[in-house]
Amino acid sequence: MLEVTQLHLWRGDRHLLKGLGFSLEPGQLLQLLWPNGTGKTSLLRCLAGFTHAEEGEIRWQGRPVREDRDEFHWQLAYLGHENSLKDDLSAPENLRFACALRTHLKEAQLRARLDMVGLGSIDPHLPVRNFSAGQKRRVALARLSLWNARLWLLDEPATNLDAAGQAVLASLLQEHLAAGGMAVVATHRPIDLPGAHSRYWHLPGDTLQ
Amino acid sequence: MSSRPSALAAAVAVLERDLVLAARRPGEWLQPLGFFVLVTVLFPLALDPEPTRLRELAPAALWVSLLLASLLALEFLFREDARDGTLEQFALSGQSFTALLLAKTATHWILTGLPMVVAGPFAVLALGAPATAIPGVLLAVLLGSVTLSLIGAIGAGLTLGTRRGGALLSLLVLPLVMPVLVFGARATARAIAGDEMAEAILLLGSLGVLSLTLAPLAAAAAVRISME
Amino acid sequence: MNWTWLHRFGSPPYFYRFAGRWAPWFLGISIVLLLAGLYGGLVMAPVDYYQSEVYRIIYVHVPSAYLALMSYTWMALAAAIGLIWRIKVCHAIAAGCAPAGASFTAVSLITGMIWGEPTWGTWWIWDPRLVSQLFVLFFFLGYMALRSSIEDRDRADRASAVLAIVGLVNVPIVHYSVDWWNSLHQAPTLMRSDGPSMPMAMLWPLLVMIGAYTFYFVAIMLMRARAEVLRRERGGTWLREELARAA
Numbered sequence: 283m284l285e286v287t288q289l290h291l292w293r294g295d296r297h298l299l300k301g302l303g304f305s306l307e308p309g310q311l312l313q314l315l316w317p318n319g320t321g322k323t324s325l326l327r328c329l330a331g332f333t334h335a336e337e338g339e340i341r342w343q344g345r346p347v348r349e350d351r352d353e354f355h356w357q358l359a360y361l362g363h364e365n366s367l368k369d370d371l372s373a374p375e376n377l378r379f380a381c382a383l384r385t386h387l388k389e390a391q392l393r394a395r396l397d398m399v400g401l402g403s404i405d406p407h408l409p410v411r412n413f414s415a416g417q418k419r420r421v422a423l424a425r426l427s428l429w430n431a432r433l434w435l436l437d438e439p440a441t442n443l444d445a446a447g448q449a450v451l452a453s454l455l456q457e458h459l460a461a462g463g464m465a466v467v468a469t470h471r472p473i474d475l476p477g478a479h480s481r482y483w484h485l486p487g488d489t490l491q
Numbered sequence: 492m493s494s495r496p497s498a499l500a501a502a503v504a505v506l507e508r509d510l511v512l513a514a515r516r517p518g519e520w521l522q523p524l525g526f527f528v529l530v531t532v533l534f535p536l537a538l539d540p541e542p543t544r545l546r547e548l549a550p551a552a553l554w555v556s557l558l559l560a561s562l563l564a565l566e567f568l569f570r571e572d573a574r575d576g577t578l579e580q581f582a583l584s585g586q587s588f589t590a591l592l593l594a595k596t597a598t599h600w601i602l603t604g605l606p607m608v609v610a611g612p613f614a615v616l617a618l619g620a621p622a623t624a625i626p627g628v629l630l631a632v633l634l635g636s637v638t639l640s641l642i643g644a645i646g647a648g649l650t651l652g653t654r655r656g657g658a659l660l661s662l663l664v665l666p667l668v669m670p671v672l673v674f675g676a677r678a679t680a681r682a683i684a685g686d687e688m689a690e691a692i693l694l695l696g697s698l699g700v701l702s703l704t705l706a707p708l709a710a711a712a713a714v715r716i717s718m719e
Numbered sequence: 720m721n722w723t724w725l726h727r728f729g730s731p732p733y734f735y736r737f738a739g740r741w742a743p744w745f746l747g748i749s750i751v752l753l754l755a756g757l758y759g760g761l762v763m764a765p766v767d768y769y770q771s772e773v774y775r776i777i778y779v780h781v782p783s784a785y786l787a788l789m790s791y792t793w794m795a796l797a798a799a800i801g802l803i804w805r806i807k808v809c810h811a812i813a814a815g816c817a818p819a820g821a822s823f824t825a826v827s828l829i830t831g832m833i834w835g836e837p838t839w840g841t842w843w844i845w846d847p848r849l850v851s852q853l854f855v856l857f858f859f860l861g862y863m864a865l866r867s868s869i870e871d872r873d874r875a876d877r878a879s880a881v882l883a884i885v886g887l888v889n890v891p892i893v894h895y896s897v898d899w900w901n902s903l904h905q906a907p908t909l910m911r912s913d914g915p916s917m918p919m920a921m922l923w924p925l926l927v928m929i930g931a932y933t934f935y936f937v938a939i940m941l942m943r944a945r946a947e948v949l950r951r952e953r954g955g956t957w958l959r960e961e962l963a964r965a966a
Contacts, residue, residue, distance in 0.1 A: 294872050295954055330583060333719050334805065356495055356585025364576030368508075370515045382496065382504035383584040383591075409515075645885055649878050653868040662864055663882065666857040667889050670896035677903070694899070698892070709885050716877045 283308060284329075284433060284464060289338035291321070291328055298324050301338070304483075304490045306464045308432070311455065311480045312490075314468040320486050322468035323363075326435045329466065330360045342433070356384070359431035361439055365422040369411035373401060373421045376410060380425050387428060399424045399450050415442035420450060427454045434458060434465035440473070448473075501586040502594035509598040519567070524606040527560035531614045542619050549618035550679035553628075554672050556614070557607055557636060562661050564603035565643040568596065569714060573651045579718055589711040596644045596710070604636040620683045627682025627692075634695040635675040641702040641710075642667050648713030670698060729806035731948050732957045738945035745938035752931035759924030776834045778924060782932040783827035784848065787855050788890070790820035790936055794862075795887035798880035808948060810876035813883065814866065815943030819936055821859035827852050847901040854893045858886040872951070 284306040291299035298321040306312055314322050328335050331351060340347045347354045367376050377392045396402055399420040410418060419442050426434065434455075440448050452475055455465060459478050467473065472482060483490055496504070513520050534552035535545055572578040572595075581591045611632040612625040620628070646664035650656055678691035727733050760778035794816035801809030831849045832842050843849075862879050869875035952958050 292873075295951075332579070332582070352585045352587070354585075355583045358583060360579075360583050362576060362579065364579075366576035366580045368512060368575065368577060370512050371508075375511070379504060379508040380580065382508075383501045383581070383586050384496070386494065386496065645881075649865060649882055650868075653865075655868050659864055659868055662857075663861045666854050666861060666893070667885065669854060670889075670892050673896045673900045677900070694896075701892075705888065709881055713878060713881050716874055716881065719871070719874050719877070 283343055284466075285339075285341040286329070287339050287341075289325075289328065289335050289340070291324060291333065291335050293324065299328070299335070299486070302486065303338075306433075306466065308462040308464055309459050309479055310464050311459055311473075311475065311478055312464075312466045313472055313480055313482050314466065315470075315472060315482055315484045316468075316486055323437055326360070326437050326466065326468055327362075330358065330435055331355065357432045358435065359426040359429050359433070360435045360437075361422055361426055362437050363441070365418045366425075367410050367418055367421055370409050372407050372409055373404065373413070373424075374406050376421060377425050377428065381428055384429050391428065395424045395428055396421075399454075400446060416444055416447050419443055420447055423451060423454055427458065432463050434463065434467070436465060436467045438468055438470065440469060440471075495585060498587050498590050501584070502590050505581075505591050505594040506598050509595060510602075513598075513602050520602045521606075523560045523564035523603045524610060526563050527556050527607050527610060528614070530556040530559055531617075535618065546619040546683060549615045549620050549683060550676040552618060553611060553614055553632070553679060554635070554676045557611070557632065557675075558639065558665070558668065558672060560607060561604065561636065561639045561643060562657075562664060564599070565640075565647045565664070566657050566660060568599050568644060568647040569651055570647075570656075573714075573717070578714065582715060582718060588715065589707050592644065592648075592711050592714060593707045596640055596707070600637060600640040604640050608632045608636055615679070615683065621685075623685060624679075624682040627688050628679050630692060631675050631678040631682065631688075631695060634692070634699050635671050638671050638695070638699045638702045639668055641699075641706040642671075644710040645706055645713055648710045648717060651714065651717035671695070674698065729804075729808050731808055731952050731955070732961065734808045734811075735945055735948050735952075735958075735961065738941040738948075742938045742941040742945070745934045745941065749931045749934035749938060752927050752934060756924045756928035756931050759927060764921045764924055765918075773834065773837050776830050778928050780827055780830035780834060781925060782928045783823045783830060784852055785929055786932045786936050787820060787824035787827050787852060789933070790816050790823060790940075791855055791858065791883075791890065792887060793940070794820060795883040798876075798883040802877055802880040802884070807876070807951070808944075810880065811947035811951065812940065812944040813880065814876075814947050815940045817859055817863050817866075819939045819943065821856060821863065823932070823936070824852055824856040824859060828856065845901070847897045850897045850901075851894045854897075855890065858890070862886070 286305070287303045289299050289302040290297070302325070304312065314325070316322050324333070327333055329340060331347065331354070342354050342357070366380075368379075371379070373396055374389070374392050377395070378387075378389070381387045381392070393402070393406075396404075401417060401420055401424070404413075404417075410421060413421070419439070423439065439451055443451060452473060455467075455473065455475055456478060458465060459475075473480075481490060531552050534548060534556075538544060538548060569578060569592075572581075582588050584591070608629065612628050615624060615628050616622065643660075643664050646660045646667070649663060650660045653659060674691050674694045678688045678695060681688035681691060728737075756778065761775055764775070794813045797809045797816065798813040800806060801813060828849065831846070831852070835844050835846070835849075836842050862882055865882055866875050866879045869878055949958070
């Protein structure tokens with residue numbers, strides 16, 4: 283459903299992505315295990331549409347992404363290095379405002395999701411500024427899992443997560459893949475998802491099967 | 492899969508979010524107003540407070556203060572959202588990015604521009620203008636400050652993430668908004684003198700309409716480029 | 720529109736060769752025109768009734784003012800094409816226009832002041848044309864300041880392109896508002912007659928000078944843009960071959 287062909291990307295003088303290609307089907311997880319500085323973030327941001335690839339094509343559901351960017355973005359959930367949370371808002375408020383652009387959700391669903399990521403016992407009025415880095419990451423993960431997006435692009439989602447947090451990440455990914463979603467995840471260490479169809483990409487120069 | 496909210500619903504959500512955020516940090520939003528009052532007060536102090544001189548000075552003092560205070564306010568139009576990554580999520584939401592940014596600009600104007608619009612008549616009264624001038628001054632400052640916000644948003648977008656932020660923003664925006672100053676000050680002078688101000692107001696209004704049509708597109712393009 | 724022509728121009732090697740070949744010609748023509756225009760304006764043209772010899776400064780002032788505006792327009796158009804069709808050579812051209820354009824504007828302002836001093840007794844008068852030129856200078860300076868303050872080169876190209884386009888839309892508005900402002904109090908203006916109302920003997924050197932400045936601008940723009948392309952493409956294999964061939 284996601285097809286990338288012959289992607290070339292330059293940043294200034296540096297030829298970062300040299301003719302990359304891969305495809306991803308529903309239920310599949312692509313783990314980018316490239317070394318630092320080889321373009322993991324650049325690839326994810328290019329897929330998300332922030333940067334323009336000089337050559338190559340990205341197709342979603344058979345159609346080039348550039349034909350209907352808004353539709354593609356609506357089916358996409360991106361998590362970068364920043365959590366994209368407002369420090370002055372509480373966790374439920376952050377979720378509510380973020381979801382208001384995407385979908386119609388009830389308050390109860392937001393609360394349930396916060397429970398699921400292990401933040402249910404926190405005062406619902408506490409501003410996110412007071413959360414630890416790991417807790418903030420969990421809120422961000424909760425947010426994107428509420429969107430019903432078919433494609434997840436996650437840039438080092440396990441940053442700042444303790445063992446419990448990583449278990450939460452794994453279960454969210456499981457749930458997403460089982461529902462027919464797909465994900466491209468840049469990560470330092472492989473994420474262990476028993477039963478899921480994981481493909482591992484160790485170096486940008488490798489070709490994927 | 493649930494349906495996508497309409498563009499209007501999304502814009503309203505952004506507006507609500509920004510208002511809630513502003514309510515939690517009221518001090519920040521009053522700074523431009525404070526600056527506006529302060530600069531307006533400095534003008535008569537720089538001259539002798541002879542009544543007719545002050546009245547002649549009033550349009551210039553009002554509009555220069557408005558311009559400078561608006562520039563101050565524009566610095567934080569997009570800054571926070573760009574820093575914490577929220578702006579990126581707006582771009583990826585599937586909603587019209589232009590509409591969302593316009594909603595942000597509108598909220599920003601309500602919080603920073605509108606207080607100055609309300610303060611404007613008081614400022615000119617303090618500078619010796621007759622009370623009959625108030626409706627005209629109000630209208631001129633209203634039209635002018637909306638246009639300032641719209642054009643200023645372009646500068647705010649272009650300077651996102653640059654090192655020199657504030658000074659560069661002023662250098663870029665001031666030449667673009669000079670016509671607002673010219674028409675607005677003239678309209679204010681006419682209002683104070685009791686003369687016919689329709690021409691100046693119409694010119695201000697046309698600038699406003701032109702800005703409303705074109706500026707949001709440029710601002711959205713500028714912000715997108717800053718996220719590349 | 721002939722797309723192949725545009726795409727050919729957009730290729731850095733083609734532009735590099737084109738600019739290298741033609742810039743000297745443009746420069747040569749501009750020097751010839753400059754000499755002709757200066758001779759016609761300073762020696763041959765008759766003395767003006769009101770302003771005697773001082774008016775001759777128009778032969779430097781008017782072409783500079785005209786080129787200031789033309790170079791800004793050219794810069795904004797190149798930047799727009801580069802932005803919309805993502806052609807990097809266009810951004811190099813736009814970058815090449817800015818310093819030249821700013822210089823023309825500065826020359827126009829300085830010669831305007833030189834003209835104004837003996838004529839009106841002050842170094843600066845709020846003549847609408849001078850004020851418009853001043854704002855065009857601000858637009859150029861803003862463009863260059865924005866470019867230099869963004870580190871990533873592609874982002875700098877594209878952000879300054881947006882600014883240039885916004886500025887271009889604004890130029891007529893600024894011009895109109897300055898004229899409107901000036902009409903309110905009928906301040907003295909520098910040029911009491913311009914364009915076709917001038918006698919032919921005074922006019923033709925002016926046109927020749929405008930031509931000289933135009934060719935000069937194109938030459939400078941080509942040379943600067945070529946240098947910019949050289950800098951950007953320094954890793955390219957085509958460049959190594961090109962330099963080898965030139966050696």
